[in-house]
Amino acid sequence: MTHPRVRFAPSPTGELHVGNARTALFNWLFARRHGGVFILRIEDTDASRSSTAHEVRLMDGLRWLGLGWDEGVGEGGEDGPYRQSERLALYGDRAEDLIRRGLAYPCFCSLHELEEERAAQREAGKASLYPGRCRRIPKDEAARRRAVEPAAVRFDVGAAAAGDASIGFEDLVHGEVRFPVSQIGDFVILRRDGWPSYNFAVVVDDLQMRVTHVIRGDDHLSNTPRQLLVGRGLLATAPPRFAHLPLIAGPGGAPLSKREGAASLAWFREQGYPPEALMNYLALLGWSPPGGQDLLTGEELIAQFGFDRVSRAPAIFDRPKLDALAARHMARLPADRLVELASGQLRKAGILGSDLPPGAPEWIGRLALLYADRLPRMSDLPKEAHALFDFTPEKSLADPEVRRALDDSRSRGVIEALSRRLGREPLTAPRFQALADEVRRETGAKGKDLYHPIRIALTGAASGPEMVKMLPVIEEGSRLPLPRSIASCGERARALLAATRGSTA
RNA sequence: GGCGCUAUCGUCUAGGGGUCAGGACGGAUGGUUCUCAGCCAUCAGACCGGGGUUCGAAUCCCCGUAGCGCUACCA
Numbered sequence: 001m002t003h004p005r006v007r008f009a010p011s012p013t014g015e016l017h018v019g020n021a022r023t024a025l026f027n028w029l030f031a032r033r034h035g036g037v038f039i040l041r042i043e044d045t046d047a048s049r050s051s052t053a054h055e056v057r058l059m060d061g062l063r064w065l066g067l068g069w070d071e072g073v074g075e076g077g078e079d080g081p082y083r084q085s086e087r088l089a090l091y092g093d094r095a096e097d098l099i100r101r102g103l104a105y106p107c108f109c110s111l112h113e114l115e116e117e118r119a120a121q122r123e124a125g126k127a128s129l130y131p132g133r134c135r136r137i138p139k140d141e142a143a144r145r146r147a148v149e150p151a152a153v154r155f156d157v158g159a160a161a162a163g164d165a166s167i168g169f170e171d172l173v174h175g176e177v178r179f180p181v182s183q184i185g186d187f188v189i190l191r192r193d194g195w196p197s198y199n200f201a202v203v204v205d206d207l208q209m210r211v212t213h214v215i216r217g218d219d220h221l222s223n224t225p226r227q228l229l230v231g232r233g234l235l236a237t238a239p240p241r242f243a244h245l246p247l248i249a250g251p252g253g254a255p256l257s258k259r260e261g262a263a264s265l266a267w268f269r270e271q272g273y274p275p276e277a278l279m280n281y282l283a284l285l286g287w288s289p290p291g292g293q294d295l296l297t298g299e300e301l302i303a304q305f306g307f308d309r310v311s312r313a314p315a316i317f318d319r320p321k322l323d324a325l326a327a328r329h330m331a332r333l334p335a336d337r338l339v340e341l342a343s344g345q346l347r348k349a350g351i352l353g354s355d356l357p358p359g360a361p362e363w364i365g366r367l368a369l370l371y372a373d374r375l376p377r378m379s380d381l382p383k384e385a386h387a388l389f390d391f392t393p394e395k396s397l398a399d400p401e402v403r404r405a406l407d408d409s410r411s412r413g414v415i416e417a418l419s420r421r422l423g424r425e426p427l428t429a430p431r432f433q434a435l436a437d438e439v440r441r442e443t444g445a446k447g448k449d450l451y452h453p454i455r456i457a458l459t460g461a462a463s464g465p466e467m468v469k470m471l472p473v474i475e476e477g478s479r480l481p482l483p484r485s486i487a488s489c490g491e492r493a494r495a496l497l498a499a500t501r502g503s504t505a
Numbered sequence: 506g507g508c509g510c511u512a513u514c515g516u517c518u519a520g521g522g523g524u525c526a527g528g529a530c531g532g533a534u535g536g537u538u539c540u541c542a543g544c545c546a547u548c549a550g551a552c553c554g555g556g557g558u559u560c561g562a563a564u565c566c567c568c569g570u571a572g573c574g575c576u577a578c579c580a
Contacts, residue, residue, distance in 0.1 A: 011580050046579055111578070118576090127507040128576065152578050174510075183508045183576080191578040198580045222509055222575035246511080253572055281517095284529095288518055294529055311511095311518075314573065318516050321530045331543090374542050436539095451539030463541035 004036035004212045008062075008069070009202070011043045012054035015264035016061035018317060019217060019248045019256055022282045026245055027215045028067045029283065029305040039209060040072030042083045043202075045195050050085075061265045065275050066298055071209075079209040084201050091196035094204050094234060095153045095189055103159050103233040104189060106142050106151035107134040129185030130154065153190035155200070157181065160229040167225035172213075172243035172307040179225040187226060199223055203230040206240055215243045218314075243307050246286045247314045256317060272345045272378030274333055277326035284325075285315040295328050326376035333372065335365040341378040342368040349382035350483065351389055357481045366473050370465040387459035388474055391487050393499035396460035406500050410445060411453035417442045418454055419497055422490035427475040429468050458492050 008024040010016070016024075031038040040062070044050035059074055071077030081087055098104035107130075118128040134142070135156060145151070161167070161181045168178035189200035196204070206214060221244045231239045250256040256263045268278055280296050288311070289296060289304045296304070333341070339361050346352040346364065356364075371384050382389065396402045405411040417439045425431065436454070440446050445453075455467055464470060471489055478488035487495070 009580090013580080043580065049579075107578085114578085122506055122576095125506050129507095154578095177509080179509070185576080187576095188578045193578080195578085197578065202580090217574090218510065219574050220580090223580095226575095244510085247573070249573080251516095255573075284517065286517095288528095292519070292528055294517085309519095313511055313513095313518095315518090316516065318530075321517060324530055327542090371542095446539095448539050453539095455540065461540090465540095465542085467539070 004031060004034050005039065005210050006031050006036060006213050006215055007039035007041050007072070007206070007209065007211050008067075009041040009043050009205075009216075010058055011046065011049070012051060012058055013046065013049040014054060015266050016058050017256070017263055018265060018282065019263075021061065021065060021265050021278075022248055022285055023215065023217055023245060024062055024067050025065070025279060025282050026243075026287070026305075026310075028069075029301055030213065030215060030243075030307075031070075032302045033305050036212075037070045038067075039077070039079075039211070040069040040075070040082065041205060041209070042073050042085075043198070044083055044085045045198065045201055047085065047195070057266065061269070064269055065265065065279055084196070084205070087201075087205070088195065090208070091190065091201055091204055092194060095196075095200070098155070098189070098233055099153065101233075102139075103156050104153050105135050105137070105139075105156060106146045107154045107186075107188070108137075108145060108149055108151050109134060127183050127185075129183075130187070132158075132186055135186060150192045152188045152192045154186040155189045155226075155230060155233065157184050157186050157226075157229060160233045162232075167228050169224060169228060169239070169242060171221070171224075172241055173246075173310045174221070174244060174312060177221065177224070179222070181225075184226060184229070189230070199226045200230060203227045203234060203236075207231065207234060207236050211240050213243060214240045215245065218244045218247050220244065243310070246311055248285055249314045249316050251316065253314065253316060268377075270379070272341050272381075273322075273326050273376065274329045274337070274341065276333075277322065277329040277376070280329065281322045281325050285317065286311050295325065323376035327372075327374060330375050330378075331373035335369070338368040338372060339365045342381055345378040345381050348379075351382060353483045359476075360480055360482075363473070363476050363480060367477070370470055370473060387461045387464050387470070388477060388486055389484065391460055391492055393495045396456075396496060397499065399456075399460065399462075401462050402456050402460060405453050405456045406496070408453075410443070410449065411456075413443050414439055414445050414450060414453040415457045415493060416497060418457070419490070419493035422488075422493055426479075427471055427489050429472050432468055432471050457496055458489050 006027045008027045010020050028038050030036065040059070042055055044055070055073070062069070069075055071079065072082040095104060099106070114130070117131060121128040134154065137145070164181060166178050166180050168176060171177050187199060188197050190196055224242055228239055248256055250263070265278070269275070276298060279298055279301070283296065283301050283305070284294060287305065288309055290309065291304070342364050343352060343356065343361070347354065352360070367385065367388070368378070368381065371381060375381060375384060406415070418435060421435050421438060436450065440450050451467060455464065456462060458471065458474070474486060475488055477486040478491070480486070
């Protein structure tokens, strides 16, 4: 394949949806795989629903996912402008060409009239198609009327089909697909207000931008014959190849609703998911790698991507699977990325302020690393690491397991022995191991009997990361000037013992 | 209504005339580390229904059913 040109062409009418993101991803993968060009075009011909705010968010979302584009809005390129609202003159010119060549005609029918006809046809059990009334108006009369009457422009499907009974094409995913021409009515290419309709603008643009492969959702499969016909009318020498991707559905197979917050990419970003995890998971929705492994980096996806392994059946977006993948990505993230993700979420949780004290980034990195392998998203960090941030004797004592440990004389002995040894000196990993060893010799407790009381006393929880890793992080944190200070291990043990003194045997 | 696309474990999927129908997530069980997680091992779990073609169909064809899409002067 020599330098394919592909495009992602969203409408800026809402957040970047996971379905659209997946379409963008497949375009990007294909372009990168084959050394091609990835174009971003904005289809804002529905002026009432489009907004530049959405456009900006769309582009942010793509960049966050790691999908950079080579040409298009924000990047420029020789085939621009890349916003359809800035290309109106081009569509107008092309439409006039078609009228001149007898492949399109002005239509004066009222919307009301059309509506009624559609209803009647449907009632009669027929396909609802434009009956072609205005097609029969003589050209000169049509031109006269057009000067004084508002008119849309319709495409003359029959003229473009030139006798063909059906339009077929070889889809890269579906194989041969064929539609009867009789099912396609003359559709509007230029609306009354002069703006182009989707099925027209797409073809004009893809042609002018020299797009070689149209990669989009299955919802456009039925539009393809219309666009192929327009392409013929526009005298395109070779139509692009098409690849229609299976749609992404929500739970139960229903369309992924925009109302579900999780349907927008922005939500995953806010939740602190690593973008590489989203990219990985999205790629697996409708495609499978030849090797069968599912944890893949962007580079690996690029190297392995191809339409031969794209499925035709719709895929259901499954959060648990994404989360499993995300946790594995999280565990492999370089330290600086971990710090970046974690800082944002800790700030949101009020644990960090807007500027970090010296040494904090390193500390956050070590903290995040404690939990990275179990977290699909960093927004879970404050909750997961509550042992660090939320320690009070009262809270610990509210846990029956903590109570039990303190009521048990052996466990209490362990905690007291440790407490006596916890002084000013920073508790590093080797020092903790040495102390644990001393406590073991003094109390005779070992293994679970030794570590469990310590864990419970110092973290207030029955489970968590390995203590030899976690306790030094607690200690370091206790010396950092944070908005909510963290109690040191010594303070923890002493406070807990003090709170229960006298109440236990 | 018309036209089109699709149909393998709960989910993502591999396979595509003869396979013990494979893997991953999730579930269950056991092992391991102070705990959880993780890791390792084991187990349960699927070819939408009906016809046809064939020695043989999950695989090819037809019909049905279901889901989804298009059928807009939305994209």
